[in-house]
Amino acid sequence: MSFPEALQDYRYLKNRGYPDKAALKLVGDRWRLTAMARNCLFRAVFAEADCRARRAKLVTPQAAGGRPLGVDWYNVLITVESYLKGYPVFLADDGLMRDSSGVHGSYRPGRITEAALGKILESLEQLSPSRLELFLDAPISFSGAMAEELRRRAPAAIPCEVSVSPSADYPLKSFPGLVATSDSSIIDRAAIREVLDLALFVLERGYGARVAPVGQLLIPPAPPAVPG
Incomplete structure (x- = not known):
């Protein structure tokens, strides 16, 4: 390979x-x-035209200060957890960090969820947005319990609303503020003007991670084909 x-x-x-x-x-x-x-x-x-359009929307973490921030919660959480589990994470061609785990609808909280959740909330507090809205996907297991945990532990100094909906994509696509996600279907919406790579900020700030471009990944080869 x-x-x-x-x-x-x-x-x-x-x-x-x-x-x-x-x-x-x-x-x-x-x-x-x-x-x-x-x-x-x-x-x-991705096609170069899509990459240019997405890169133009990316902002630095400092841009979140004093502004409303909508968070694609499971998108961020799964990426951080994937890093902690040892899955490769990388900077994609469009400038956003993504992971190689392929987990979303099948996600279930596990033993490292607590650590990832804590680091994300610490990072959100450091960003100091004017308010937070955390959007969770209802079909993912234990989303109700996750929402209650987030309401209990959200930064006290920042007004925070936690919503559980059939798909977090829909409210995020019309969110009137900065959006934290790496989901291209959300980012590509014309209504979304600015995007924060929150997962990358969490890994760099909380774990000292140095995330490389995808071309520098070391991917294990496929096993040799067995003759029929």
């Missing part, structure tokens, strides 16, 4: 409008990529 060459091939196809699934299968099969490597490609490589 040659992950750097697979990246080049996938970028080439993405910039020429190939559908995601077809391009991923073509490149993944050619280079015999593992499931994790394919997930890294899918979550890291």
Whole structure:
């Protein structure tokens, strides 16, 4: 497997409008990529026009001070937990940090959730927004209990509302303020003008992480094919 060459091939196809699934299968099969490597490609490589538009919306953590901040809670939490579990995290072509775990709808709180949750809340307090709105996806297991925990532990000095809805995407796509997410379907909405990479801030501030671009990832090779 040659992950750097697979990246080049996938970028080439993405910039020429190939559908995601077809391009991923073509490149993944050619280079015999593992499931994790394919997930890294899918979550890291985008058409250059999309990358430029998203980079233009990214703001520094300092921009959150004194402003409303809407947080895609599970998007941030899962990324931080993935790092703590040892999954590769990386800077994607659009400048946002993502993880390789492929977890979302199947997410369940575990033994490291407490540590990740605590670091995120500490980071939010340091950012000092004028108010916080944390949006949770109802279909994810134990979202009700998670919401109650967040209401109990939210920074006392910052007004905070915690909402559980069928999909956190919908309220975030029309949020009138800064949005913390790496979800491209939210970021690409015209109504979203500014985006904060909160998960990256948490890892850099809380754990001293140095997150590299996706091209520098060391992806384990696929096992050799067994003759039929």
